[in-house]
């Protein structure tokens with residue numbers, strides 16, 4: 378009995394680790410033309426975002442929105458988004474696996 382209980386607790390605790398990557402953000406379409414849905418850039422000059430550190434992506438998005446990074450295409454893309462939307466996008470791209478395959 379005790380072993381079963383321990384196993385059940387271990388399973389419950391490990392569940393979040395096994396959880397699927399975040400669901401697609403509603404605003405992903407704003408970014409996909411340049412960065413790809415999977416975070417592998419589709420146009421020259423756009424950076425790959427797949428697998429980038431979550432805190433870095435989140436901070437970069439805030440910097441564009443606030444104008445601390447003054448890049449017109451990115452300011453236009455994130456200007457209308459709220460903090461929760463920026464977080465979802467940062468989590469999405471951070472959770473993607475970088476690939477070398479052509480887009």
Ligand code: HEC
Nearest residue numbers: 407408411412422423424434437438448450451454455466
């Ligand atoms: C029209 C093309 C375009 C669109 C649309 C676009 N981006 Fe970008 N993005 C760029 C370019 C170009 C850069 C590089 C800007 C720079 O030099 O800082 C960039 C930079 C970034 C960076 C910083 C990466 C780094 O390594 O510092 C992040 C994060 C990012 N974009 C996320 C997004 C998200 C999220 C969206 C959708 C809301 C989006 N972008 C929409 C072109 C685009």
